[in-house]
Amino acid sequence: MTSSESSEIDESVIAELGRLRDSIDNIDAAVVHMLAERFKCTQQVGLLKARHQLPPADPAREARQIVRLRELAESAKLDPAFAEKLLNFIIAEVIRHHETIAKS
Numbered sequence: 001m002t003s004s005e006s007s008e009i010d011e012s013v014i015a016e017l018g019r020l021r022d023s024i025d026n027i028d029a030a031v032v033h034m035l036a037e038r039f040k041c042t043q044q045v046g047l048l049k050a051r052h053q054l055p056p057a058d059p060a061r062e063a064r065q066i067v068r069l070r071e072l073a074e075s076a077k078l079d080p081a082f083a084e085k086l087l088n089f090i091i092a093e094v095i096r097h098h099e100t101i102a103k104s
């Protein structure tokens, strides 16, 4: 392989890496915007619960969401265990917000 051939390969690899990373950046931005919208909704739920003396957490609702999300993950070829962990992580933060709202 000549030095010009190897530098062409390097450039095409770098270009493909750049394209893939641009898509990753767009997806990360979409995730951030979707999470921000979700937290706007859950903040409203937190206010409603505090006003009506409802508990911050609703384990029955969470169980239904987990079943649904695991099914969605499976059909999207995403690891259902990962999807469940991610949802639990988000819900834990939401419940923390609801507890703060209830105390305020």
Ligand SMILES: C=C(O[C@@H]1C=C(C(=O)O)C=C[C@H]1O)C(=O)O
Pocket (backbone or CB within 6 Å): 042, 045, 056, 057, 058, 059, 061, 062, 065, 090, 091, 094, 095
């Ligand atoms: C948002 C709610 O409050 C909590 C947070 C949930 C969520 O982030 O999806 C689900 C159930 C509750 O534990 C709710 O009750 O709907």
